[in-house]
Amino acid sequence: MQFEIMRDRLLDGLSDVVKAISSKVTTPILTGIKLEITEKGLTMTGSDSDITISTFIPVEEDGTQIIQTIQPGTLVLQAKVFNEIIRKLPTNEVMIELRDGMKTHIRSGQSEFHIIAQSADEYPILPDVKDAERFEMPADLMKSLIRETVFAVSQQETRPVLTGVQWIMKEHELYCIATDSHRLARRIVTPEIQANSPFNAVIPGKSLQELSKILPDDSTAVEIFIANQQVLFKLHNVLFYSRLLEGNYPDTSRLIPIEYKTSITINGRNLLQAIDRASLLAREDRNNIVHFSTDGSPHVQISSNSPDVGNVEELVEAVDIEGEPLKISFSAKYMMDALKAIDGQDLKIHFTGSMRPFILKSIDSEAILQLILPVRTF
Amino acid sequence: MTDLTIANPRVIMHLDMNSFFASVEQAANPELKGIPLAVAGNPKERRGILVTCSYEARAFGVYTTMNVGEAKRLCPNLTIVPPRHELYRQMSDSVFDILRSYTEWVEPVSIDEAYIDTTDIGGLTRAYDLAQEIQMRILAELDLPCSIGIAPNKFLAKTASDMKKPMGITILRKREVPKMLWPLPVIDMHGIGKRTEEKLHSAGIKTMGDLATAEKITLEALLGKNGLRLKQRANGMDTRPVDPESAEERKSIGSSTTLPVDLTELEDCVPIFERLAKKVAARLETKLLAGMTISIQIRYADWQNTTRSRTLQQAIYLEEDLTKVALQLFQQHWNHEPIRLLGITAANVIERSEMVKQLTFDNFEQQEKEYEMDQLMSSLTQRFGDGIIKKGCTKK
Numbered sequence: 043m044q045f046e047i048m049r050d051r052l053l054d055g056l057s058d059v060v061k062a063i064s065s066k067v068t069t070p071i072l073t074g075i076k077l078e079i080t081e082k083g084l085t086m087t088g089s090d091s092d093i094t095i096s097t098f099i100p101v102e103e104d105g106t107q108i109i110q111t112i113q114p115g116t117l118v119l120q121a122k123v124f125n126e127i128i129r130k131l132p133t134n135e136v137m138i139e140l141r142d143g144m145k146t147h148i149r150s151g152q153s154e155f156h157i158i159a160q161s162a163d164e165y166p167i168l169p170d171v172k173d174a175e176r177f178e179m180p181a182d183l184m185k186s187l188i189r190e191t192v193f194a195v196s197q198q199e200t201r202p203v204l205t206g207v208q209w210i211m212k213e214h215e216l217y218c219i220a221t222d223s224h225r226l227a228r229r230i231v232t233p234e235i236q237a238n239s240p241f242n243a244v245i246p247g248k249s250l251q252e253l254s255k256i257l258p259d260d261s262t263a264v265e266i267f268i269a270n271q272q273v274l275f276k277l278h279n280v281l282f283y284s285r286l287l288e289g290n291y292p293d294t295s296r297l298i299p300i301e302y303k304t305s306i307t308i309n310g311r312n313l314l315q316a317i318d319r320a321s322l323l324a325r326e327d328r329n330n331i332v333h334f335s336t337d338g339s340p341h342v343q344i345s346s347n348s349p350d351v352g353n354v355e356e357l358v359e360a361v362d363i364e365g366e367p368l369k370i371s372f373s374a375k376y377m378m379d380a381l382k383a384i385d386g387q388d389l390k391i392h393f394t395g396s397m398r399p400f401i402l403k404s405i406d407s408e409a410i411l412q413l414i415l416p417v418r419t420f
Numbered sequence: 421m422t423d424l425t426i427a428n429p430r431v432i433m434h435l436d437m438n439s440f441f442a443s444v445e446q447a448a449n450p451e452l453k454g455i456p457l458a459v460a461g462n463p464k465e466r467r468g469i470l471v472t473c474s475y476e477a478r479a480f481g482v483y484t485t486m487n488v489g490e491a492k493r494l495c496p497n498l499t500i501v502p503p504r505h506e507l508y509r510q511m512s513d514s515v516f517d518i519l520r521s522y523t524e525w526v527e528p529v530s531i532d533e534a535y536i537d538t539t540d541i542g543g544l545t546r547a548y549d550l551a552q553e554i555q556m557r558i559l560a561e562l563d564l565p566c567s568i569g570i571a572p573n574k575f576l577a578k579t580a581s582d583m584k585k586p587m588g589i590t591i592l593r594k595r596e597v598p599k600m601l602w603p604l605p606v607i608d609m610h611g612i613g614k615r616t617e618e619k620l621h622s623a624g625i626k627t628m629g630d631l632a633t634a635e636k637i638t639l640e641a642l643l644g645k646n647g648l649r650l651k652q653r654a655n656g657m658d659t660r661p662v663d664p665e666s667a668e669e670r671k672s673i674g675s676s677t678t679l680p681v682d683l684t685e686l687e688d689c690v691p692i693f694e695r696l697a698k699k700v701a702a703r704l705e706t707k708l709l710a711g712m713t714i715s716i717q718i719r720y721a722d723w724q725n726t727t728r729s730r731t732l733q734q735a736i737y738l739e740e741d742l743t744k745v746a747l748q749l750f751q752q753h754w755n756h757e758p759i760r761l762l763g764i765t766a767a768n769v770i771e772r773s774e775m776v777k778q779l780t781f782d783n784f785e786q787q788e789k790e791y792e793m794d795q796l797m798s799s800l801t802q803r804f805g806d807g808i809i810k811k812g813c814t815k816k
Contacts (some may be wrong), residue, residue, distance in 0.1 A: 194633050223780040297781055331776050371776065374633035397779065415779040420710070420772045420794075 043115025044139040045079045046097070049131055049150065051108050055086055055097040056125050058242035058280055060254045063121040064090035069166075074118040075125075076165045077138075079111055086379040087168070088121060093249050094169060094283040095256070115140060116162035127155055130143065169283045171274045174267035175211070178235035181264050181277065183256045187218050187229045188254045190383040190410055195247035196222035203289035209268070211237055219294055225376045226294060226399075226413040227383060243268050244291050249284035256280060273302045298413060299399060302392040304365035306342060307405060308358065310389045313342075314381040316358045320346040321374035325356055331417055332377070335369040336360075346374070361388060380412035431543030431570065432538040432662060433551060434577035437515065438565040438586035440532035442474040444511045445501055448561035456480060456498045460488050466643045469678060471503055475586060514562055521556065535574055537662035543570075548710045551589045559587075559779065575658035576612050597656035602629030611650060619643060628654045673709065674717075675699040676763025682721045683759045696764040697742035704766060710735035711766025714745045718754060719761035728753040731768065735775045742766065 058168045059075055067073060067090050076087040083100040101109045117140050128136065131150035140149045140159060148155040152367040188207075194206035201223075207217040214236055218229045253275055257264070265276040268286075275282040290338040320332045323346055342360055370393065380402050381389075402412040437443065441459040446452045456477035458470045480495035512531045519526045525537035537543075538550055544675060551568040558564055567588040569580025579601065580592035592600065595744055601609075606616045609628055619642050625631050631639075632654035639647030652658065675696045675715045683689055693716075714736070715729030728749050736742060746764045779787055 221781070223782065224778050292781070294781075373778065395788075397784060397791050399779075399781075399784065415781070415784055417776040417778050418791055420775045420777075 043079055043117065044112040045084065046110040046112070046135060046137045047084065048108050049128060049134045049136045051099055052084075052128055052136060055084070055099050056128060059086045059088040059095050060121055060125050061252050061255060062088040062090055062093045062095040067091065069224065071118060071160060071164045071166075073121060074165075075121045076116065076162050077119050078116040078162070079109075080114050081111055084109055087165070089166065091166075092285045093214065094281075094352065095252075096168065096281040096283075097140050098279045099298065100279075104128075109331070117144075117146060118160040118162050118165055119146065119157065123157060127157075133404055139333045145188060168281070169274070169285075170274040171267045171269040171272050171283070174269040175237040175241045176235075176267050177211075177216075177233045177237040177266060178265050179231065179233050180261035180262050182259055182261055183231060184264050184275075185254055185257045185259065185323050187231055188250045190229045191218045191220040191227045192247045192250050192254075193379050193383070194220040194222060194225055194227035198222075203244055203287050203291050205248075206246045206287040206291075207250055208242070208244050208291045208294075210242045211240050219291075221292075221294060221413075224373070224415050225380065226297070226411075227380070228294075228298075228411040228413070232398055237268070241268050242291075243273060244287040245273055245284055246287055253282050253284070256282065264273075297399060298401065298411070299392065299394045302365065303393055304336065304368045304393040305365050306336065306393075307361040307388060308342065309361065310381050310384055310387055312358055313344075314378060316344045316356050317374050317377050317381070320344045320354050320356060321378075323348045323351045330374045331371050332374045333369070333371045335367075336363055337367050365393075368393055370400070370416045371419050372414055376414045380414060383412055384410055423703045424623070429544065430537060430539045430572060431547050432572065432574055432577045433538055433543070433547070434571075434574065434581040434629075435519065435534050435536065435554070435568040435735050436567050436569075436578075436581040436585075437512075437532035438567060439472050439474055439478075440564075441472045441503060441511075444478075444508055445504075447511075448507065452499060452501070452687075456482065456490075456495050458482065458491060458498055458500050459503050460491075460500050473498075486624055493523055494691070499683075504546055511562060511564065514560060514727065515564065515566075519554065519562065522550075524664060525662050527664055535577065535662045548589065548591065555587065573656075573658035574660050574662070575610065575653045576656055581634065594656040597631065597654075598632075601654070602627060602632060604628050606631055609650070609654065616643065616650075617645075657678065671709075671769050672765050672767035673700055673703050673707075673711070673769060674715075674765030674767075675703070676717055676761055678719075678761045679759065682764075684756070686751070686754075689754075689759065689762065690747065692762050693746045693750065693764065694743050696762065697746060698737045700764050700766055701737060701739040702740055704769070708772040709766075709769040710737035710772055711742075712768035712770060713766070713768060714742065715765045716746050716749045716753075717761065717763035717765070718750070718759055720755075721758040721760050723760075724757075726753060729765075729767070734777050735770050736770075737766075737772070737775075 063073065068414065072089055072091060077215055083098055085096060085098050087094065087096040099108060101107070101111065127148055132153050135150060137149040143146065144159045144161065146157050146159040168374065171379040191207050195207060199205065204222055214232060216231050216233055218348065222226050222412045263279060267274040267276065270376045273284050274288055317332055321330050332344055335343045340360055340363060341357040343355065343357055345355040384402060384404050388405045389402055390405055391400060391402050396416060397418060399413050400414050404410055442457050445457065445459060452474060456474060458473035458477055460470050470482065470484050470491055472484050477495055477498055482491045482495050483499065488500060490539045508531060516526060516528055516534060519534055519536055523536060523538065523541050527535045527792045529535065538547060542550060547570045551570055555566055555568055558566055561670050567581045567585045568589050569577040569592060571577040571580050572594055576592045576594065580590040583590040605627055606612050606620050606625060620631065623638055623642055625634055631651060634651060636648060636651065639651050643650065677692065677696065679692065712735045713729050713731045715727055718726045730745060730749055736745065743762060777787065
């Protein structure tokens with residue numbers, strides 16, 4: 043095989059593909075990137091067996107010639123080495139050539155590398171997404187729904203299914219739900235192009251975080267294919283596959299309270315800053331807990347106390363407070379995560395007692411819901 | 421490293437109560453004075469071992485940790501009383517209160533030992549008189565004897581308090597270290613146990629003098645950082661300050677029991693752990709504390725000791741929780757050899773008010789019930805007084 047390619051375009055493609063490369067893989071071939079050159083263009087694939095990313099660089103785009111294929115073929119190159127070499131080559135023209143068995147020549151300007159390739163025969167084929175449910179969403183919307191949910195997945199492997207975000211399509215709405223059993227984040231969107239039938243899949247949080255990094259910040263359409271064990275996100279020239287998590291995701295709908303004892307309308311940014319200040323005194327080795335109370339005045343009181351360090355108290359003006367007075371304590375981190383996901387504006391917090399889950403929503407939309415379980419004090 | 425003792429001379433006292441438990445018993449019951457007396461686990465059971473004994477008993481060759489049968493053989497007139505820890509704790513607090521009436525620089529080390537930094541209360545000029553006054557007050561007010569060591573640092577003070585017992589006052593100066601300490605075998609030095617002694621012997625280090633003059637490299641290879649520390653101590657150097665708070669931080673609450681017969685079956689150990697957990701829980705309750713780290717102690721029939729601990733995400737204080745963690749640790753670490761002693765300790769304790777429990781979807785409903793119950797109980801107790809209501813249990 044032999045081809046010439048523009049270095050900047052090759053690097054763009056590589057920067058996506060290397061996101062799937064992990065040094066911890068058990069299959070040695072997966073430390074490499076597979077390159078396949080045809081008359082149409084170059085396809086590069088990287089995988090850690092959970093995530094597989096494949097990018098395509100066409101021979102020609104908008105009248106500019108990017109690749110000149112001299113001889114089609116495939117090979118696998120060590121990902122780290124290949125990426126570093128391409129990054130540091132002296133000119134924008136790169137010639138890659140395989141000859142004498144597995145010896146690969148990479149030439150650019152006066153520089154020439156000889157590296158050993160592996161045969162592509164051993165490289166796993168792309169995951170199967172036959173019979174998939176297909177729907178579509180703009181990239182920027184997808185990016186924000188990932189940001190609004192993925193932080194709430196469990197960081198512990200004790201219940202593997204909770205390390206993923208549940209995507210469940212019902213009645214033409216896509217519910218994205220993440221919980222680590224201490225808090226829950228839910229985002230509802232209505233995709234423009236709908237799937238043919240309802241589905242229910244759990245996508246690893248880590249996959250969504252990686253996907254988020256390669257999604258553009260514009261409304262480019264992303265096609266989503268949800269199959270039995272795999273999900274495929276298809277962007278312009280990039281295929282992003284992820285394994286789905288097995289196991290039953292708990293039914294979270296019954297956990298969300300629908301009747302409230304205390305409802306508070308408050309500015310999200312002011313509250314976030316107050317919680318952030320209150321958590322300054324928390325000691326690193328202990329849970330970072332803030333106390334939150336209302337007493338009939340139009341303020342909420344935020345306080346925190348660390349016996350060795352000191353204590354802090356702050357009043358935050360509420361827009362409106364309805365219902366019973368309340369005293370509740372919760373993790374400052376969970377509260378800040380939730381407030382950041384709702385992003386700034388006025389929001390409503392609904393409580394049903396100091397030992398029960400409470401929810402946060404934007405005042406003008408039901409699309410985002412954040413739920414937090416308080417802590418019990420003694 | 422700067423030598424703090426030179427840059428900033430201090431006068432540290434180490435106070436050591438003489439055969440504390442026995443002395444408390446004698447103070448409480450004057451009939452026990454002047455006779456051979458021992459406090460032992462449970463005198464009726466074969467495994468009762470002496471927790472402490474009076475000086476009259478020591479004259480017969482009786483010593484602490486000896487078992488009751490053996491002690492009785494050496495001294496047939498030995499009077500044995502069961503321990504009363506509550507009383508010892510009270511008396512210990514009274515001793516520390518007397519010390520704190522002189523200075524706030526009091527660091528309790530254990531129930532019957534404390535360091536006092538007397539530099540600011542005239543220790544530099546009249547340490548001996550001060551020590552005498554403290555000793556006489558403890559004797560007059562509490563009827564308890566003690567020995568006091570006076571020295572420029574903690575290590576020497578502790579060494580000095582050991583030199584004259586009972587009712588001794590000993591001054592140990594740094595310049596006396598070569599004459600007084602260096603001829604002693606290393607095992608006599610505080611901080612050196614059997615294991616360390618063996619290692620030192622293997623390198624030909626027999627006396628404290630050998631240790632004081634040993635090569636740093638040799639000691640570091642042998643004992644790591646601790647080797648260097650021991651060398652400094654053997655040269656009479658110790659820069660640890662008297663820290664009144666350190667006892668607070670280390671605080672732990674535990675209970676252990678020597679078993680009437682060696683146990684070999686898990687089901688026999690379960691009720692023992694339940695009983696120990698109950699005791700620890702009761703003591704945590706009276707102080708309103710909870711433990712972040714739970715450890716168990718196993719002593720095997722051949723006197724091998726094993727301690728295993730687990731640090732939890734959430735502090736615990738309930739009998740059931742203590743039992744659960746202790747049994748988990750036990751099942752994980754017991755090597756199935758016969759056991760003669762078991763213990764549970766709650767360490768890393770925090771105030772109950774500092775304690776929080778993150779609720780989860782799986783537990784919040786049950787926690788809410790418990791919380792309401794606790795609220796109800798504390799409001800009843802507040803209205804009608806202590807003991808008006810207690811948690812019961814379901815009959816199995």
